[in-house]
Structure formats: structure tokens, C-alpha cells
Amino acid sequence: MSATTGMTHCPYCALQCAMRVAPETPGGAPVVSPEEFPTNRGGLCRKGWTAADLLASPDRLTQPLLRGSDGELHPVGWGQALDYVVRAVRETTAESGPDAVGLFGGGGLTNEKAYLLGKFARVALGTSRVDYNGRFCMSSAAAAANRAFGLDRGLPFPVEDLGDADSILLLGSNVADTMPPFVQHLSAARQTGGLVVVDPRRSATAALTDDGGGIHLAPAPGTDMALLLGIAHVVVHEGLGDKAFTAEHTTGYAAVVRSLNAYWPERVQAITGVPAPKIRETAHRLAAGASRGKREGRGAYVLTGRGVEQHADGTDTTAAAINLALLLGLPGTSHSGYGTITGQGNGQGGREHGQKCDQLPGYRSISDPSARRHVADVWGIDADSLPDAGVPAVELLASAGAPGGISTLFIHGSNPAVSAPDAARVTERLRSLDHLIVCDFFLSETAAEASLVLPVTQWAEEEGTMTNLEGRVLRRRQSVQAPEGVRTELWMWSELAQRLGAPSCFSPDPETVFEELRLASAGGRADYSGIDYQLLDSGTPVYWPYPAGSSGTPRLFLGGFAHDDGRAVFHPVRPSGRSEQAGRVLSLITGRLLAHYQSGAQTRRVAELSDAAPEPLLQVHPSTAASIGAGDGEMVELSSPAGTARCRVKRSVDIRPDTVFMPFHFPGAGRANLLTCDDVDPVSAMPEFKRSLVSLRVVAPEGETV
Ligand SMILES: Nc1nc2c(c(=O)[nH]1)N[C@H]1C(S)=C(S)[C@@H](COP(=O)(O)OP(=O)(O)OC[C@H]3O[C@@H](n4cnc5c(=O)[nH]c(N)nc54)[C@H](O)[C@@H]3O)O[C@H]1N2
Numbered sequence: 289m290s291a292t293t294g295m296t297h298c299p300y301c302a303l304q305c306a307m308r309v310a311p312e313t314p315g316g317a318p319v320v321s322p323e324e325f326p327t328n329r330g331g332l333c334r335k336g337w338t339a340a341d342l343l344a345s346p347d348r349l350t351q352p353l354l355r356g357s358d359g360e361l362h363p364v365g366w367g368q369a370l371d372y373v374v375r376a377v378r379e380t381t382a383e384s385g386p387d388a389v390g391l392f393g394g395g396g397l398t399n400e401k402a403y404l405l406g407k408f409a410r411v412a413l414g415t416s417r418v419d420y421n422g423r424f425c426m427s428s429a430a431a432a433a434n435r436a437f438g439l440d441r442g443l444p445f446p447v448e449d450l451g452d453a454d455s456i457l458l459l460g461s462n463v464a465d466t467m468p469p470f471v472q473h474l475s476a477a478r479q480t481g482g483l484v485v486v487d488p489r490r491s492a493t494a495a496l497t498d499d500g501g502g503i504h505l506a507p508a509p510g511t512d513m514a515l516l517l518g519i520a521h522v523v524v525h526e527g528l529g530d531k532a533f534t535a536e537h538t539t540g541y542a543a544v545v546r547s548l549n550a551y552w553p554e555r556v557q558a559i560t561g562v563p564a565p566k567i568r569e570t571a572h573r574l575a576a577g578a579s580r581g582k583r584e585g586r587g588a589y590v591l592t593g594r595g596v597e598q599h600a601d602g603t604d605t606t607a608a609a610i611n612l613a614l615l616l617g618l619p620g621t622s623h624s625g626y627g628t629i630t631g632q633g634n635g636q637g638g639r640e641h642g643q644k645c646d647q648l649p650g651y652r653s654i655s656d657p658s659a660r661r662h663v664a665d666v667w668g669i670d671a672d673s674l675p676d677a678g679v680p681a682v683e684l685l686a687s688a689g690a691p692g693g694i695s696t697l698f699i700h701g702s703n704p705a706v707s708a709p710d711a712a713r714v715t716e717r718l719r720s721l722d723h724l725i726v727c728d729f730f731l732s733e734t735a736a737e738a739s740l741v742l743p744v745t746q747w748a749e750e751e752g753t754m755t756n757l758e759g760r761v762l763r764r765r766q767s768v769q770a771p772e773g774v775r776t777e778l779w780m781w782s783e784l785a786q787r788l789g790a791p792s793c794f795s796p797d798p799e800t801v802f803e804e805l806r807l808a809s810a811g812g813r814a815d816y817s818g819i820d821y822q823l824l825d826s827g828t829p830v831y832w833p834y835p836a837g838s839s840g841t842p843r844l845f846l847g848g849f850a851h852d853d854g855r856a857v858f859h860p861v862r863p864s865g866r867s868e869q870a871g872r873v874l875s876l877i878t879g880r881l882l883a884h885y886q887s888g889a890q891t892r893r894v895a896e897l898s899d900a901a902p903e904p905l906l907q908v909h910p911s912t913a914a915s916i917g918a919g920d921g922e923m924v925e926l927s928s929p930a931g932t933a934r935c936r937v938k939r940s941v942d943i944r945p946d947t948v949f950m951p952f953h954f955p956g957a958g959r960a961n962l963l964t965c966d967d968v969d970p971v972s973a974m975p976e977f978k979r980s981l982v983s984l985r986v987v988a989p990e991g992e993t994v
Pocket residue numbers: 301302425459460461462463465466467486487488489491508509510511512593594595596630631632633877878879880881882883884885886887949978979
């Protein structure tokens with residue numbers, strides 16, 4: 289047995305905790321055991337511990353399912369299934385052109401799959417209509433980081449660097465539930481009282497600030513930008529900033545300082561509900577960390593999560609967080625910085641290799657002629673034959689079955705019937721497609737709508753690489769045999785490309801695909817050309833950019849930012865009028881529970897996890913619950929401009945009275961996304977997931993009004 293036998297990484301989040309998946313006794317069912325790795329240091333969360341249940345689940349799909357004339361899904365062979373796909377693509381393309389075929393990918397796909405999916409779209413199908421669920425996840429943070437630094441890598445430093453921090457400002461992130469082993473990296477900041485958590489709820493992470501651990505700021509939902517401007521106002525007006533840094537390493541300082549003038553702490557208190565003294569205390573705390581960083585190497589970090597990014601102004605709110613970090617002189621130093629906490633298993637790699645509608649592998653722009661030439665040369669095609677940029681996720685899904693839109697759609701690694709905004713309308717759109725082809729290993733709510741379901745391998749059944757939240761590339765090894773009847777997505781694209789007569793090679797072998805990805809990424813912003821499977825097996829930490837001949841880049845920007853002049857760019861931002869109504873309306877915020885992952889398609893099938901959280905519960909402040917006469921466990925109907933949903937009430941003093949919280953992991957009438965609308969951020973096209981205006985009323989469980 290080699291040292292790497294059974295060694296793999298978790299199927300879920302971007303921390304990519306290391307684990308071994310192997311039978312306890314020869315021939316027995318596989319079990320998970322944690323492994324020592326810098327991100328998890330031997331820890332796993334409950335989802336990781338129970339992940340082997342996914343491999344043995346009785347719900348596992350093992351045969352393609354084709355919808356028959358009776359409207360039901362029936363098992364068919366792979367030959368028949370692939371014939372169906374080829375016919376669907378040919379029919380749609382002949383009728384309406386290649387852009388009538390769409391692909392929707394996922395940030396959980398390996399780098400190899402994300403890469404080949406983008407290539408399959410552009411080369412085998414010739415369509416521009418490809419995008420992915422990372423649009424719902426990372427797009428605002430990516431847009432803001434690209435604008436400010438010229439490059440987006442979630443954490444531009446190893447996660448372990450946080451372990452030395454004096455102060456950490458954590459905005460809209462609940463790592464104690466979403467990445468439990470990550471909490472270890474916050475312990476030094478907590479010991480010095482330097483953890484500042486910004487969340488309208490006293491989340492499990494906000495509770496880490498108790499007992500001298502730090503400060504919890506609970507702004508009204510959607511008012512984070514004003515809060516950040518308030519903190520930055522104090523930094524500038526009390527002379528706490530790093531003027532030498534801003535003079536030497538940034539552009540746009542004067543404009544950003546002007547933009548802060550109207551955000552003195554008392555005014556920000558009126559907008560956000562955060563007391564002015566706490567705003568001042570936060571600014572001083574971060575500034576103290578920043579200067580301690582310069583003296584002793586124990587610095588300050590500003591980190592953002594989905595709570596501040598998933599808004600219709602998420603890019604600008606993230607920009608406000610970056611501006612604050614720049615004023616304090618944090619980014620581009622070895623002891624301080626700004627980062628976003630990437631969410632999905634391969635949320636980082638998934639955004640670099642061409643699933644995004646405007647990108648080619650290596651984080652290249654599809655509208656850049658030299659990038660097109662480079663990638664077309666690797667693919668052995670003419671650059672002019674590459675489609676132009678397509679449309680982002682919300683627009684792509686909204687165009688399903690609509691005139692001029694897509695009429696055939698492939699979905700790989702996403703369950704938009706539960707997770708997309710305005711999910712009822714998205715489901716209707718999916719139903720109006722001529723052909724919906726879903727690849728999954730479970731019959732997700734989206735797969736249940738498909739005309740064809742293709743059963744594919746999952747994490748520990750296949751080889752591939754992932755790029756975690758720090759930009760570290762790692763191997764997710766095959767540890768168990770896949771059940772008979774399932775195929776890898778690489779095999780499937782390879783077969784389909786051949787049948788469709790694609791003018792390039794589509795290998796079914798992950799290592800061969802990775803070798804091609806290296807070439808395609810060479811010279812791009814996310815350059816993987818110096819990485820190969822042997823290097824990854826050697827245990828050396830591997831961070832991109834990793835050009836051939838280099839030794840990779842654990843810490844970005846130490847020698848300057850990625851803009852041509854080496855400087856970071858301040859982007860002045862201003863809150864829209866929307867945030868001013870905070871406190872006078874009831875806001876629904878949505879997010880995650882420890883026990884479930886995303887749309888719940890996987891974790892709802894793990895008994896221990898579904899027992900822990902069997903249904904959605906609406907977190908409501910007791911005073912708000914009393915105002916509508918709702919007791920614990922009572923069923924309420926929530927109404928928003930997008931629609932209505934139902935769930936039971938869980939009263940809690942850990943949330944603002946003007947705010948209710950609902951997890952989005954559940955299907956049916958308890959779907960949080962029945963309430964979210966498809967407003968998007970103008971820069972990133974990120975939907976407004978985090979805040980919807982709602983009203984509540986108590987209903988009888990059967991649905992009658994009480
Ligand atoms: N258990 C679990 N872990 C996961 C996942 C999962 O589904 N389940 N998914 C993974 C993925 S893909 C992602 S993207 C990450 C997400 O990880 P997080 O960003 O930590 O998760 P969320 O729960 O979406 O949001 C975090 C917090 O934002 C708060 N929030 C909501 N609205 C606002 C607001 O307007 N302002 C502020 N300041 N805060 C707000 C919520 O109360 C919540 O506590 O988690 C990853 N890990």
C-alpha cells in the first residue's frame with residue numbers, strides 16, 4: 289500500500305480538509321478518517337466525517353434515465369443516452385444555431401472537469417452560452433479583487449498566516465458553521481481580543497467574540513457598505529491609516545478619502561444600527577493590528593464572506609472592504625492582508641479554467657485576441673472559430689425556453705431548482721426547455737425535471753485536482769471503485785465530442801487533461817504550467833501562479849499588485865438609497881447550517897445530517913414573533929415580491945428584531961429561494977440572495993390561515 293492509498297479530500301467545501309477513505313476491514317464499506325493537512329490540522333466537520341455515506345447511498349443513480357412518452361424517467365443504456373444527446377444537440381443547433389445550446393457548470397467540479405466543460409462548450413458545441421454556479425458564489429468578490437488588485441485569488445496568502453494575526457475583521461462569514469476547522473486559525477486573534485465579526489445575527493462565529501474574544505457588530509442587512517465607510521472614515525480622520533503605503537502602492541487615494549466624508553460614525557450608526565463607539569473601537573483595533581504587523585509580524589486581516597458579497601451591490605461592498613484594507617496598508621505584506629473566503633470545493637479552480645461565460649483557461653479573457661490565439665493554438669483550432677462572451681448565470685437560466693434563448697441545457701454539479709434566485713420561475717423555465725440533460729449521482733430536484741439524467745462518478749470515485757480557498761492545488765484521489773453503470777464526465781465529453789465530430793482532442797484521462805490545462809493556462813493570470821501530478825504527490829505545497837520553472841506563489845502581491853503600474857486601485861463607492869430603510873422593514877437573510885451543504889442534494893441523503901436538521905426553521909426574534917402571534921414550532925408563511933414560502937418558527941434572541949434568517953438547503957415549499965428575486969449586481973451579475981423584504985403570517989400546517 290503506498291502512502292497515498294485512500295488519501296483524498298472532502299467532497300464539500302473549499303477548505304478541502306484532507307481525509308482517508310478506506311474500508312475499516314478488508315472488503316468492508318468505506319469509512320472516512322481525518323488526515324493532517326495545513327487547512328484542517330487533522331480536523332473535520334460533521335459533513336466530512338459522514339461523507340462516506342454518499343458513496344454507499346441507496347439513492348445512488350447507476351443508470352441513465354430518459355423521460356418517456358408517459359412523462360416518467362426510465363432506465364436506458366449509455367449508448368441510447370448518448371444518441372439522445374447527439375440528436376438533441378443536432379436538432380437544436382440546426383433549428384436555432386449553436387447558441388441555443390447552453391451549459392451550466394459548478395464550482396464543485398475538479399479542475400480537469402471545469403476545463404473540459406468550457407472546452408466542450410466552445411469547441412464541440414460551438415456555443416457561447418456557458419456559465420456556472422460560481423456566479424452565485426464568488427463573482428462579486430472576484431470582480432472587486434480584479435478591479436483593485438488586477439488579480440483574484442480568494443486568499444492571496446496561506447490560511448495558516450491567519451494563525452499569527454493580531455486582529456481579523458470577518459464580514460458576513462460564519463466559518464464556525466461553514467468551515468469549522470477554519471476556526472483554529474482565528475485563535476490568536478481571539479486571544480488578543482482582536483476578532484471582529486460583522487453579522488446581523490449572533491452566529492456561531494459571532495459568538496467566538498464573547499468573553500473578550502473581540503467585537504460583534506450586528507448591522508441591519510445590506511448596510512455593510514455604510515458600516516465599512518464609517519470604519520474607514522475613522523481611520524482617515526483620526527490619522528490611523530498607513531500614508532506611506534497608500535502613497536507608494538495605490539492610486540485613487542484622494543477620491544476615496546473624499547467619498548468617506550459623509551460617513552461619520554454617528555450617521556453610520558443611524559443607517560446600520562451599529563453603535564458609533566463600536567465603529568471607532570473597530571477602526572482602532574485594526575489599526576493597532578496593522579502597526580503591530582509591521583513591528584512584530586502579527587498583523588491585521590480583512591476577510592469577506594457571502595453575507596456581504598451576495599447583494600445587488602456586493603461588488604461595491606467588497607470594494608469598500610478592500611479600500612479599508614488598503615487605507616490600513618494591509619494587502620501585499622507578509623503579515624497582513626485582505627481575502628475572500630471561497631466556498632465550494634473547487635470554487636477557486638472552478639473560476640479559472642473556462643466555465644465562466646467571459647473566460648478562457650488560465651483566467652484569460654475571452655475577448656482578448658492574444659488570449660484567444662493562445663488557447664486556440666493549444667486546442668488546434670482557429671481562434672476565429674471560438675465563440676464570444678456569453679451571458680451570466682441568471683440571464684442564462686432566464687433565457688431557457690424563451691425566444692432567442694437556449695432550448696437545450698446541460699447541467700453539471702448544480703441544483704438550481706433549489707439554489708437559484710426566484711427558484712419557482714427557474715423551475716418553470718427548466719420545464720420549458722426542449723431538452724434538459726442533467727449529470728449527477730443523485731436525483732436532485734433539478735435532475736427530477738430533466739429529460740435525460742446521466743449518472744456520473746463522485747469525488748472519491750474519480751481522479752482529479754482541486755484548488756482550495758488559498759489557491760493551493762491538490763489532488764483528490766480515487767479511493768474507491770465506482771459502481772457499475774456510472775461513468776466519469778471526462779469520458780462522457782470525450783465520447784460526445786467524437787460523435788459530434790469536434791475538431792480537437794477530448795481525453796477521458798484526468799492526467800492527460802491536466803497536462804493540456806497546463807499548456808492552456810501557461811502565461812495566463814492563473815498559470816498552472818509548472819504543476820504536474822508528480823509534484824502534487826510529492827507533498828510540496830503548490831500555490832498558483834506556478835509558471836514552469838518557478839516554485840509557485842504562496843503569497844501574492846509581495847512584489848507589487850497585478851496592475852501594469854504595480855499599484856492597487858482604490859474604487860470609491862457609495863451606498864444606494866436602499867440601505868437607508870434598514871430597521872423600518874423586515875428583511876429576510878439566507879445562508880447555511882452546519883449540517884447541510886448547499887441545495888442539500890447530498891447532505892439530505894445522509895441520515896445523521898438530515899436527523900440533525902430535518903427541515904428549514906425560520907430564526908425570528910421573540911419580539912417579532914410576538915408581533916404576529918407566532919410561537920416556537922408554528923408554521924408561518926413568508927411573502928416577498930418574488931413569492932411565498934413556508935416554514936416553522938424558531939424564536940431566538942440571536943438575531944435583530946428587523947431581520948429573519950432562513951437556510952436555503954431545503955426543497956418544496958420550504959425553499960428560501962422562492963422568496964429571493966433575480967435582481968443582480970451590475971458588475972458581477974451576482975443575485976441578491978442575502979436580503980429580501982418580507983412579511984410574515986402564521987398559518988395552520990395544512991395551509992389554512994389561523
Ligand atoms: N455547512 C455548510 N458549509 C458550507 C456550505 C454549506 O452549504 N453548508 N457552502 C460552502 C459555500 S459554497 C460557501 S459560498 C460558503 C459560505 O460561507 P459563509 O459566507 O460563511 O455562509 P452564509 O451562511 O451564506 O453567510 C454567512 C453569514 O452572513 C450573514 N449575513 C446575511 N446577510 C448579511 C448581511 O447583509 N450582512 C452581513 N454582514 N452578514 C450577513 C448570515 O447571517 C450568515 O451568518 O460556505 C461553504 N461551506
